[in-house]
Amino acid sequence: MLTSRRKFLLSAAVLMPLPRLLSATALLSENYFRHGVASGDPLQDRVIIWTRITTQRYNYGPVIWELSADPDFSKRIKQGNYQLSADNDYTVKVDVEGLQPGHTYYYRFQYNGASSPVGATRTLPDHLDDRDLNMAVVSCNNWEDGYFNSFRFIAQKKEIDLVLHLGDYIYEYRTGEYGNKASGRIHAPLHETVTLQDYRQRYAQYRTDPDLQLLHAAKPFYMIWDDHELANDAYNDGAKNHQPNEGSWDVRKQAAIQAYLEWLPVRAKTAGEIVRKFTIGNDLELFLMDERTHGRTKQLDITEAGFEGSDRSIIGAGQYQWLADNLRNSKARWKLIANQVMFAGYNVAPGFKLPKYNDWWLGYPYERGKIIRLLEEEKIANVIFFTGDHHESFVLALHPEKEFMQYKKGFEEKPLAWEFLTPSITSKNADRLSSEEIKVFEAMLYKKDINPHLAFADIKSHGYYIATINKNKCQVGYHFVDNVLSREARERAAATFTIDAATFAIS
Numbered sequence: 001m002l003t004s005r006r007k008f009l010l011s012a013a014v015l016m017p018l019p020r021l022l023s024a025t026a027l028l029s030e031n032y033f034r035h036g037v038a039s040g041d042p043l044q045d046r047v048i049i050w051t052r053i054t055t056q057r058y059n060y061g062p063v064i065w066e067l068s069a070d071p072d073f074s075k076r077i078k079q080g081n082y083q084l085s086a087d088n089d090y091t092v093k094v095d096v097e098g099l100q101p102g103h104t105y106y107y108r109f110q111y112n113g114a115s116s117p118v119g120a121t122r123t124l125p126d127h128l129d130d131r132d133l134n135m136a137v138v139s140c141n142n143w144e145d146g147y148f149n150s151f152r153f154i155a156q157k158k159e160i161d162l163v164l165h166l167g168d169y170i171y172e173y174r175t176g177e178y179g180n181k182a183s184g185r186i187h188a189p190l191h192e193t194v195t196l197q198d199y200r201q202r203y204a205q206y207r208t209d210p211d212l213q214l215l216h217a218a219k220p221f222y223m224i225w226d227d228h229e230l231a232n233d234a235y236n237d238g239a240k241n242h243q244p245n246e247g248s249w250d251v252r253k254q255a256a257i258q259a260y261l262e263w264l265p266v267r268a269k270t271a272g273e274i275v276r277k278f279t280i281g282n283d284l285e286l287f288l289m290d291e292r293t294h295g296r297t298k299q300l301d302i303t304e305a306g307f308e309g310s311d312r313s314i315i316g317a318g319q320y321q322w323l324a325d326n327l328r329n330s331k332a333r334w335k336l337i338a339n340q341v342m343f344a345g346y347n348v349a350p351g352f353k354l355p356k357y358n359d360w361w362l363g364y365p366y367e368r369g370k371i372i373r374l375l376e377e378e379k380i381a382n383v384i385f386f387t388g389d390h391h392e393s394f395v396l397a398l399h400p401e402k403e404f405m406q407y408k409k410g411f412e413e414k415p416l417a418w419e420f421l422t423p424s425i426t427s428k429n430a431d432r433l434s435s436e437e438i439k440v441f442e443a444m445l446y447k448k449d450i451n452p453h454l455a456f457a458d459i460k461s462h463g464y465y466i467a468t469i470n471k472n473k474c475q476v477g478y479h480f481v482d483n484v485l486s487r488e489a490r491e492r493a494a495a496t497f498t499i500d501a502a503t504f505a506i507s
């Protein structure tokens, strides 16, 4: 009865011209743009702009997009139409071309007479010289672990040019499985994401977060996925958190990747294209990696047969060759590797537990060794790893090791590369240990006979770092928030490190 009445009202609404006032009210209550706007993958002459239309009716014609030099759109430069489709979940993605390097632009969308919020974006400069490039580096924003306050603080910083997101943009878990109940935040759908519909719904939920929306609207993103965009500890042919009763891994993987490519402002149209690089003249090259679906073999423990085998890979032969060729031939002063899992690694004293290092580069010693030898033998200078996944802040010098995981050289000696791990935005780290336990663990980490290559460790804070790069230096400044369990939070500037371009020394 109720259903047929609803049907009648709906069809009546379609057939009858609505009074002007009612139409406006309907428009407001519909809020076509409830997932905000976003931009990404800026080059010198183009940038991706994104939105998603949410409505009961998708037949109002195309979405109109506009790009302007000013936020009032009096200096409109580009515009066009975009045809909505259920095939990509009514997301809108336009690669706006013909732009100027190092310029700020504003963009918005219109649908059925309603306007989206205005987004700001920025193209890459064609060179740096003395000008700084400021990049906020983030990862691991688990909804059920709390509020994304750091995203709001980044959005408020005028000097930041772009955001580098290193993965775990969503988490696949069902509600209550992984998170902090004290946050009061509940995953949608309630169950673990397995199907295309599930992953789409999870992205849609995360994109209602006001701080995430604010940041997407304020800055362009470069993004890579880690495991939780698929499932925990994903590798090419499976994942620790994929069980046979959840169907085919390949089908699930394709669904996860499809939803990612629909919902995020990346240029890639296929999983293969997510491995890419961005170049700023002879100043820097940024390599964006995939360490999950490009040929990662299954994780093994150090005690298992074949652990050191040359048939084991974390990035796959093709991606290795791409990275090696690019590093060899790069003319750029800085070679920055945007990387999911920790490369340099660290060790712990007897009696302490090392986290699941078999999912890190340490779990793939043959391929890790190949990269270390490449840097060493070909004297590839000024390589810095920007790393996510770990939820904790570490600054590590990469030296060749004579024995696996036996770190002997200090960070005071010029390393082959530096590695900066960004803390999680919210995801669990040692934040739930007692302050005494944290103190004991951190003191152990800093012991010179265990981790002489460790310049900094903070295992309990949430936040991000800002990498400030020019031709003379790469400076990394950590920023920590004091609360993720509500939107009431303050942030503080924590440790700052500067790598000198000429000496590669840290200070």
Ligand SMILES: [Fe+2]
Pocket: 139, 140, 168, 228, 389, 390, 391, 427
């Ligand atoms: Fe994570």
